[in-house]
Amino acid sequence: MADTTDCLAADRLRMTPGPTEIPAPVRERLAEPAPNPDLEPEFFTCYRNLTDKLTRIHAAGPAGEAPATPDRDTVVLGGEGILGLEAAITSLVSPGDRVLCLSNGLYGDGFADFVEQYDGEPVRCGVPWDETLDPDAVEAAIESADEPFDVATMVHCETPTGTLNDLEPILDVLEAHNIISVVDAVSSLGGAPVPTDRIDICLGASQKCFSAPPGLATCTISDRAWDRIETVETGSLYTDLEPWRTAAAEGEEWFPYTHLASNVLGLDAAANLLLEEGLESVFDRHEAAATLCRDRAAELGLDPYPASHEACSPTVTALEFSGSATDLQERLRTEHDIVVATGLGELEDDIIRIGHMGHNARPERVERTMDALAAVLE
CATH class of the missing domain: 3.90.1150.10 (Aspartate Aminotransferase, domain 1)
Structure with missing residues (x-):
């Protein structure tokens, strides 16, 4: 051996x-008998409770307070955090769509790669990796474009360089031009305030600040993002967000695929620890x-x-x-x-x-x- x-x-x-x-409470929850996520009603209840907790965590402002009624839906996908990034592009971008990809690091560049992979046209707006995103450069890129952008992507915390972008002024520019925002907040959610209430799709992952095992991606999604998602034909099952709008809802207890039951239980325990603290x-x-x-x-x-x-x-x-x-x-x-x-x-x-x-x-x-x-x- x-x-x-x-x-x-x-x-x-x-x-x-x-x-x-x-931490130990999460490990203990992972060790519980795994439910059948497709057949046991209790699991659907657990999933809905988890998404409610994650919505509060995603929406927490600098003082740690979340809106009483956050106006975003949260879904949990069965896959590592990169799944969320790819799913956002798959679900929002049709072939030929031009996407404004804001970047000051590896994962910002990665969004542009996903856009190309799904036959969109990325328009890169970048700064050196040791700097933060520049709202004036974003404004200039939008104003000088031949055609308007429907979607823009960016990263909150660029993990490879430890750089944290100030999202608020960037979101001001995107909102002024009615552009749907997609933010990779994988390395900041649960460890720093994220202005999720202003982001159309905000992406997280279980293995970072949540301190749960790798294997789950979290996504908060606005109504206007859902509306666009429903118009895009992805040709994909696993990376299509559209079915998750009604998955696990009261009266419609199903998932697009068999969920990672033990991981969901572990993330629920991790969310409890954050909210209790x-x-x-x-x-x-x-x-x-x-x-x-x-x-x-x-x-x-x-x-x-x-x-x-x-x-x-x-x-x-x-x-x-x-x-x-x-x-x-x-x-x-x-x-x-x-x-x-x-x-x-x-x-x-x-x-x-x-x-x-x-x-x-x-x-x-x-x-x-x-x-x-x-x-x-x-």
Whole structure:
């Protein structure tokens, strides 16, 4: 039998920007007997309760308060977070449609790739990866276009660079031009306020700030997004959002495919933890963890990758490293049993990334990580 000691290391600290550490109450819920998600009425009730909780979490403002009656529907798809991004494009974009793709990172560029994959025409509006999206550039791109845009895409937190975009001024521009907004908030939902009440499709994932296992994508969808979705013929089953408008509704208890029952139970437990703590407290905890991480990094002579501290995300810190980031990552794992991430793509060996999101956004975890980083650097 193969030795699994290394991959099952109980004391290992995984300070990655997703998947994150899964707390005990979530693990206990995952261990419950799995219901049949197609046949047992209780599961449909659990699913509806979960979507209600997620709607409140998605809609939470800076003070952690959500509207009493949020005006967005939330659905939970059976697939990793990327499924939500692809499903949004599949469901909104017909062949030949021009889509404004705002980008300052890998996942912003990825939206344009999806548009091309589904025979749309992406029009890219980008800035350097260490900067944030520029509302003036967005306005100029819209005004100079030969034809109007119906859909625009962007990312809230670019996980590979730790950059957090200020969405409000961008949404102001899109609303003024009546453009449907699609936002990847996978790495910020549940860890930072997201103006979901102004976003037509806002996308999240279970394995980031929710601290549940990978396997579920969350989507909040506005009425006008639903109206457009119903006009688009996707030719797809798994990435089509349209059937989810009525799935699991009272009196229409069905799913487009067999749902991931145990994952749904785990995400429900994770949502309970966030709501019990209080979202304002959750957001404050993430800000404190991020500040501690960057203060300790400054003591070590390490600077954040984003050009300004205001652009740094409260959920992940990306630090520039003049040596080999992959070698540093390996030494942290083998010498200190701590897992961190490096950059992605061309930045793989130039950036070390520390995830202080979800259950890991706690000072003792950040301190242990930075102590180990200091020891390795010395």
